[in-house]
């Protein structure tokens with residue numbers, strides 16, 4: 258394979274010993290640069306860390322690198338620890354951040370860190386983790402940051418040069434290896450030109466753009482059927498296609514809507530079914546109802562993929578897709594991030610999605626992350642992107658902004674957690690506030706916001722003092738404990754201080770850990786609770802009320818999360834060693850979600866047992882984890898399959 262100029266440039270900088278930031282479109286080939294570092298490191302007997310924002314991506318890279326490095330690779334993701342001494346260690350960015358805050362000594366042997374999808378720095382919930390990792394990067398480590406196209410990559414580099422006092426090289430590639438061609442489906446017609454879409458698709462309605470909800474009854478909009486679009490793609494030889502929809506239900510609904518169609522010939526059908534059968538056997542899914550439900554679709558070359566599905570079943574669908582036997586896959590956004598799964602065509606069901614606090618039109622960067630899945634290198638001369646447009650819900654202005662606008666800048670979301678603050682306090686005490694000027698936030702925003710950010714840090718320190726985590730300028734035992742349990746610091750450290758954790762039965766530890774991590778869906782019914790859960794709920798609610806009072810009084814907007822006991826009955830069934838299907842009957846949570854929450858329970862239990870707690874509690878926690886971590890919940894097992 259011939260390296261592209263941007264790949265050559267980046268590799269040259271790396272060989273000269275510089276840290277490098279790369280901004281390049283989806284599918285441009287950023288991984289190759291990471292692989293160069295990995296290869297060189299193995300040759301020089303150095304060690305490398307690779308971090309990714311989502312587990313699906315770390316898992317895929319684990320498998321890829323394993324082949325490439327002949328077993329020199331390990332993984333550390335909170336619920337999985339495999340080969341932790343390996344020269345190439347894959348981890349979540351959270352784990353890396355926790356490690357550097359603890360002590361940089363453990364990182365002595367690592368010469369490089371690779372941050373894949375580094376633009377995650379501006380994720381509202383998790384972005385601060387990237388920023389903290391970069392601020393506290395030990396001086397002996399060089400970094401490679403791989404980013405989707407962002408306009409302010411230079412600003413990011415300047416900030417890093419400033420705080421670390423060493424050169425950071427920027428490599429930018431704006432061209433896509435396979436160019437994209439945009440189409441629109443509107444009022445039942447396909448338009449190749451934006452101007453035609455405006456003239457015809459938006460005819461009569463253009464004058465009232467933007468007045469959602471006030472749509473005049475006398476103007477009708479002709480139906481715009483997904484089925485006819487898929488038919489169009491099939492007839493015009495534009496498959497395989499990835500069809501992005503923004504809810505799990507919708508992906509399944511759409512797949513069933515086109516079930517009458519068939520995209521495979523006899524040979525292909527025989528191939529895909531043989532492959533499917535073998536994968537189901539390997540991943541222990543042969544008797545799983547969800548796999549059986551998928552079967553008649555797979556037989557026609559159709560699939561779906563979303564976070565509510567079993568992780569193993571998702572993996573089966575991914576593998577069928579990469580083997581090119583699936584022709585149409587309906588999926589949510591998770592399919593777009595970093596995973597190497599290109600298609601000839603990408604379809605957007607709509608151009609609005611839920612952004613944490615409500616529905617909004619897609620950001621240009623997110624749009625291109627997904628659109629960029631269209632066009633396979635060395636197979637397609639161009640990628641086709643179809644946007645389904647309903648003039649009732651989107652204005653021509655908005656549409657233009659998404660498709661033809663510039664991608665958004667990466668903006669700092671610096672917002673240190675209680676645990677981060679506690680770990681920093683350990684080393685810096687009251688000089689803690691000197692850290693803020695090292696942040697990207699400080700570099701990016703004006704003076705007024707500087708004050709607000711420092712005030713927020715002070716507020717959190719004061720809360721931690723009032724809560725008994727810091728006393729006389731030192732961390733108390735409670736504070737040391739809280740510093741180990743990221744995200745759930747206050748509730749868990751209170752239970753620890755009251756000595757309650759020590760007295761919990763295995764059952765209570767299991768139920769509590771899921772309640773700590775669980776987030777109910779909007780409008781989800783409160784569960785029926787047995788006595789054990791009622792007691793735990795009363796206990797945790799009382800503590801959370803106090804915590805919220807403290808936080809609200811201090812003016813904290815995003816207060817700590819409550820405990821929710823919706824998964825109690827399911828967790829009890831599971832630790833009683835009931836089967837997966839029986840366990841599922843105890844909850845209205847999707848199976849994939851349940852797996853995710855049980856895995857998160859294991860993770861938080863691990864964190865508790867790594868805090869300085871009694872050997873007795875450690876032993877109990879190990880036993881509890883042993884009861885939970887089996888079959889589909891065991892993510893290590895899945896990785897070894």
Ligand SMILES: Nc1ncnc2c1ncn2[C@@H]1O[C@H](COP(=O)(O)OP(=O)(O)OP(=O)(O)O)[C@@H](O)[C@H]1O
Nearest residue numbers: 259260261282283284285286287288289595597634
């Ligand atoms: N120089 C090259 N010539 C031909 N193919 C290449 C080249 N570099 C990379 N590729 C191929 O391009 C595909 C996409 O590469 P890769 O996954 O590294 O993209 P990426 O830039 O990381 O995209 P994403 O934003 O999705 O993470 C891979 O199949 C890879 O093998």
Ligand SMILES: [Mg+2]
Nearest residue numbers: 287288373595
């Ligand atoms: Mg990538």
